[in-house]
Amino acid sequence: MSGKDSPQNVIKKFQNRQKMMPYVLGGLAGALVIGGIFIIITVLGGNNKPFSGLFSTKTPTVTVTATPTATQPSPTPSMTPTETLTPTPEASPTPDKPFQYVVKEDDNCWLIAFNNNADLLYLQQINLFTDPLNTCPISPGDIIWVPAPGQKIPTPTRVPDDVARGTRYDYIIQSGDTLASIASYFNSTVEDILNYNRNIADENSIDVGDRIVVRANLITPTPTLRATSTLANQTPGLPSPSVTATP
Structure with missing residues (x-):
């Protein structure tokens, strides 16, 4: 029987194991109960309850980066200038024969002839200003005749000498x-x-x-x-x- 336990030792060890079994089973049962309670509290409590951090898994946050979109610039409308029609002034017709003129303050025959591009001698002649001592007897308000621009004193052509006498x-x-x-x-x-x-x-x-x-x-x-x-x-x-x- 050397090297082997005696039947008494075997029986004794078995008895000891039998005595320890309730403690082992009780410990396992307690651990299971405590673990179950902890899991229930964590599930029901969410992230705002105690112990939630022990089982929580950090979920990576997706960061959305806005990529700038190339925007086609809209053409700026340009203002088209509106053409303004300017009325063309009508030219005053140039007289082709003597016309009447009302004498103004500070007028004289030379000034009237100059301003109207008229011949001074013709102006004096058609108004019968023949007095050598007063060649321009005019006063403001007088109405006189003024030759047309460029009009000269008419000069008749002398009759040729070879025309028959008494014609x-x-x-x-x-x-x-x-x-x-x-x-x-x-x-x-x-x-x-x-x-x-x-x-x-x-x-x-x-x-x-x-x-x-x-x-x-x-x-x-x-x-x-x-x-x-x-x-x-x-x-x-x-x-x-x-x-x-x-x-």
């Missing part, structure tokens, strides 16, 4: 005429003009636009203008004078 012309008196000047143009005489035009009562009173008969080349030398000759009474704007020869 008769129908002549329309024009601005600036006197019987003496008409006689000079036609190589005639004032007396002959008066003789052929009985309607002229006074040689110093003739009117622009009147038609008279003049005989040409009655004399060879040019007669001297009479000092008493008077310009024709003015009626500006009449048609240009015409001369008609009558054989």
Whole structure:
């Protein structure tokens, strides 16, 4: 029986084990109960209850990073300027014959002629400003005649010397005429003009636009203008004078 336990020892060890078994089972049962209670508390209590941290698993937080999206810039509308129509000023028509003018303060004949591009001598002539001591007798408010721009004193062409003596012309008196000047143009005489035009009562009173008969080349030398000759009474704007020869 050497090397082996005796039956008494075996029985004794078995008995000892039997005595310890309730303690072992009780410990296991207690551990199971405590573990079950702990699990129940953790499940029911959530993250805000005690002991929840012992069984909690840290869940990684997903971080969403906003990626900037390329934005196509919208074109900025440009303001289109609205065309403004500017009315074209109408040019004042240039007079083609003498016109009436109301004299203003500080006016004089030279200034009126200059401002209207008119001939000064013609302005004085058509207004009968013949007084050598007062060549511009005007006052504010007076109405005078002003020649058209560029209009000059008409100068009739002298009758050629080869025209037959006594050839008769129908002549329309024009601005600036006197019987003496008409006689000079036609190589005639004032007396002959008066003789052929009985309607002229006074040689110093003739009117622009009147038609008279003049005989040409009655004399060879040019007669001297009479000092008493008077310009024709003015009626500006009449048609240009015409001369008609009558054989």
